[in-house]
Amino acid sequence: MNERRDEKWLDEELRRAVNTTRPEFDAEAWKRDHAEAYEALIARGQTTSGAGRGARCTVRLMAGWLAAAAVLLVGVAILLMQMPSRDPQGPVSRGPVKVTSPVKVVSMMTLRMAYCQGGEEGLNRQLDAALRTLGPRPNGLSMQDLFNDSDS
Amino acid sequence: MCVDMKTRALLVVVTGSLLLRWVSPVAAYPPDPDNAALVYYQALLLCEQVDDEVREVLSDFARGELEANAEIRECVGRFQAAIEYATVAARMQHCNWGLRFSQGFSMQLPYLAPMRFLHWVVLSDARLQAADGDYRTAFARCLDVRRMGQHVGDDTLISMLVAVALDRSANARIRDLLADSGADVATLQWLKNEMADMSGKLPSARRPMGYEREIAMGIMRPEKLDLLVQVFEGSGTELTEEQIAMADEDFLARNREYYSKFLTSLQTALGAPGSYEQRYQKLTELTDQMTKAADEAAAATLTALFAPGLGKIYSHQVLAEANANATQAAVDIFIIRAETGRFPQALPAGLPKDPFSGQDFAYERTGKGFVLRCPGRDLQKDMVHEYAFAVK
Numbered sequence: 001m002n003e004r005r006d007e008k009w010l011d012e013e014l015r016r017a018v019n020t021t022r023p024e025f026d027a028e029a030w031k032r033d034h035a036e037a038y039e040a041l042i043a044r045g046q047t048t049s050g051a052g053r054g055a056r057c058t059v060r061l062m063a064g065w066l067a068a069a070a071v072l073l074v075g076v077a078i079l080l081m082q083m084p085s086r087d088p089q090g091p092v093s094r095g096p097v098k099v100t101s102p103v104k105v106v107s108m109m110t111l112r113m114a115y116c117q118g119g120e121e122g123l124n125r126q127l128d129a130a131l132r133t134l135g136p137r138p139n140g141l142s143m144q145d146l147f148n149d150s151d152s
Numbered sequence: 153m154c155v156d157m158k159t160r161a162l163l164v165v166v167t168g169s170l171l172l173r174w175v176s177p178v179a180a181y182p183p184d185p186d187n188a189a190l191v192y193y194q195a196l197l198l199c200e201q202v203d204d205e206v207r208e209v210l211s212d213f214a215r216g217e218l219e220a221n222a223e224i225r226e227c228v229g230r231f232q233a234a235i236e237y238a239t240v241a242a243r244m245q246h247c248n249w250g251l252r253f254s255q256g257f258s259m260q261l262p263y264l265a266p267m268r269f270l271h272w273v274v275l276s277d278a279r280l281q282a283a284d285g286d287y288r289t290a291f292a293r294c295l296d297v298r299r300m301g302q303h304v305g306d307d308t309l310i311s312m313l314v315a316v317a318l319d320r321s322a323n324a325r326i327r328d329l330l331a332d333s334g335a336d337v338a339t340l341q342w343l344k345n346e347m348a349d350m351s352g353k354l355p356s357a358r359r360p361m362g363y364e365r366e367i368a369m370g371i372m373r374p375e376k377l378d379l380l381v382q383v384f385e386g387s388g389t390e391l392t393e394e395q396i397a398m399a400d401e402d403f404l405a406r407n408r409e410y411y412s413k414f415l416t417s418l419q420t421a422l423g424a425p426g427s428y429e430q431r432y433q434k435l436t437e438l439t440d441q442m443t444k445a446a447d448e449a450a451a452a453t454l455t456a457l458f459a460p461g462l463g464k465i466y467s468h469q470v471l472a473e474a475n476a477n478a479t480q481a482a483v484d485i486f487i488i489r490a491e492t493g494r495f496p497q498a499l500p501a502g503l504p505k506d507p508f509s510g511q512d513f514a515y516e517r518t519g520k521g522f523v524l525r526c527p528g529r530d531l532q533k534d535m536v537h538e539y540a541f542a543v544k
Contacts, residue, residue, distance in 0.1 A: 106265060109257035109383050111310040116389075116461065120468070123313060128204075130265040135201045 106130045188247035188303050189263075195237035196266045199273070200230055207269060214275035214321075216328050220283045228280055231273045235293075238270055242296035247303035256367045257383045264314050267304055271297050271318050275325050287335040291343050294329070297322035298350055298476075306355035309364060309465060315355045316472040323479040330479075330486050331521065333543045337490045344483045351480065351504070354472055357465050358422050365415045368458045372408045374401050380454075389457055398450065406451035414442055414455050418462050428470050428508050432531045435463040467532035470507050477504035478524045478539040481513055485522065485541075495522055508537075518542065 104110050105126075114126035185191060202210075206227060212218045228235075241247075252259050278293035301318035304311055326343075329335070335343070371380045377399055384390045391399075421434040439462065446456035481503040488496050499515035506513050508528025516523045521541040529536055 104258075106260055106262045107257065108259045108261055108308055108310060111261060111264070112257070113389070115310060115313065119464070120313070120317065123310070124268075124317075127265040127268055127314070128207075130262075131207070131269055132204065134262060134265070 105133050186244065186246055188241040188244035189249045191237055191241035191244065192247075192263065192267065192270075192300075192303070195234045195241060195270060196263065198231075198234040198237060199266065199270060202227075207272070210276050211272040214272045214279060214325065216279070216325075220280055224276070225280060228273065228276050231277075234270065235274055235277050238274055238300065239293070239296045242299035242303065247305065249305075249307065251307055253363065253367065256371055256379070258379075259308075259367075261308065261311060264304065264311060267300065268314060268318070271300055271321065274300070275321065278325060278329070282329050282332060282334065285334065287329065287332075288339045288342065290329055291326060291335070291339065291346075294322045294326045295343075295346050295350070297325075302350075302353050302355065304355075306357070306359045307363065309357060309360045312355045312357060312360055313465065313468060316468050319354060320472050320475050323475040326479050327482060327539060327541065330482055331541050331543055333486070333489075335486070335490070337487060340483060340487045340490055344480070344487065347476075347480050347483060351476065354469065354476065356422075357462065357469060358419055361415060361419055361422075361462075364458075365412065368411060368454075369408050372404045372411065372454055374399075374404060384457065391457070395453060403450060404454075407454040410445075410449075410451040411455045411458065414438070414452075414459060418459075422462075422466065427510055428528060429531065432463055432466060435466055436531075439463060464532050467530060471530060471537065473507040474526055474537055475539075477507065478513060478526075478537075480504045481524060482539065482541060485515075513539075 111123060111126055115123040118125060209218065209224065210227065213220070213224050218224070249263055251261070274293050274297050278290045278297075281287075281293060282290035298319050301315040301322065304315040304318060306312040306315065370376070371383065377396070380399070381391055381396060417438050418435065421431060421438060424431065424434070426434075439459070442452055442455055442459060445452035481499070484500055484503055485495060488500065495517060497517070499512055503512065505511060506526040506528055508526045508530060511527045514525040514527055516525065518540070519542075521543050523538050523540045525538040526536055
């Protein structure tokens with residue numbers, strides 16, 4: 001008898017005992033009426049808890065190994081991401097080049113690096129970032145303004 | 153008496169000319185600038201600052217990924233002054249952006265990003281003109297963007313790459329407009345002549361490489377070591393402490409020599425006669441040798457950091473040429489269609505060729521149009537480019 005079937009059986013018993021679809025369980029009364037069954041359940045619970053401890057240990061051990069493997073993988077991934085590309089022909093896809101000052105965002109070297117690191121897409125990303133930072137003019141026009149104006 | 157008459161007549165003419173010059177409105181103010189960059193800068197100042205979403209909508213619309221609607225018309229309408237200034241600038245001959253080469257790699261190139269945005273605005277206007285049936289103005293806008301690309305120019309390798317991207321984008325829009333098939337023979341003939349005038353004017357990598365050589369060698373000096381370190385700061389390829397420690401006069405002199413020789417060999421390879429494939433392989437071979445040398449010899453250390461991946465840049469350049477040539481060839485094919493009512497069975501003779509192979513484009517009829525295929529392979533992208541035209 002597995003645990004799921006135990007629960008089903010117990011529900012049936014309870015329903016029968018109180019004659020309602022919403023069972024209200026009187027545990028003490030049930031223990032008195034079904035002493036044998038209660039003892040059997042207690043004994044099974046103790047056996048199960050011993051086996052459960054063993055299983056939990058195995059699971060903990062496996063989880064430890066998995067965690068260690070995950071840490072190792074993340075470490076390798078971070079190392080790989082931080083290594084500069086040795087191949088000048090092969091672009092590495094990244095975000096815009098991080099610059100210390102907004103003035104540097106459109107310097108020849110920053111744009112060159114953006115291209116070296118991400119090819120044409122990298123350069124475009126850097127130019128988009130420059131447009132956001134420096135922009136043509138500060139008299140902003142948002143999409144919302146655009147819709148508001150055309151609605152009126 | 154006769155002399156007096158002549159003298160009087162001369163006096164009258166001279167006085168009259170002076171008076172005319174004085175009262176003429178043309179003489180009342182200085183002439184317009186003859187430097188396109190000054191007019192572009194004004195166009196950029198006339199552009200409203202827009203958010204990312206508006207920029208995206210405009211570029212998507214220009215690319216044909218959105219249909220025209222009232223909002224887009226309203227948005228493009230806000231840029232009319234900028235478009236007008238940009239198209240005037242595009243038709244000027246000289247363009248000097250006033251770059252401060254003396255600043256070396258710290259030189260600012262602030263016009264590239266807004267020029268790239270402005271090209272989407274002008275191409276959006278081209279699509280609106282076509283939607284209204286004015287194909288001539290639509291094509292003219294696209295040609296202006298090609299001229300903008302030529303003006304963005306080849307002062308630096310980066311500006312050359314942006315220039316090539318603008319040209320490619322404008323050609324793609326011309327091909328879209330051709331497929332819309334609303335243009336008449338006269339418009340297409342005019343387009344053909346305009347494109348013929350522009351052919352062979354694409355920016356090349358040779359000139360900027362010369363400038364970059366001077367800039368790079370200028371900072372490979374002991375007294376510029378701080379600048380050299382600063383150039384790579386935050387780039388992801390910073391100089392290591394070990395490299396900085398060994399950067400004495402001798403190290404830098406040997407690096408200058410190696411870099412100079414390497415750049416000379418790249419420039420020679422670019423200028424040498426031969427096919428795309430031969431040039432590409434030579435450039436790749438030289439770059440591989442340099443990369444290997446950088447692992448083994450200290451003299452190649454800085455070259456590995458400074459040298460551009462020229463095989464890739466060269467392929468960008470050739471691809472832009474293939475785009476332009478395919479577009480030009482397509483115009484001829486559409487002229488035949490406009491004259492005869494159908495596409496030719498075979499590719500007409502004498503059309504621009506595929507620069508990847510040096511041969512004619514392969515021409516194939518399809519259900520609704522045709523395809524032009526490059527017989528040569530793009531070795532950088534390892535693919536064959538083709539241009540499909542499906543009449544709507």
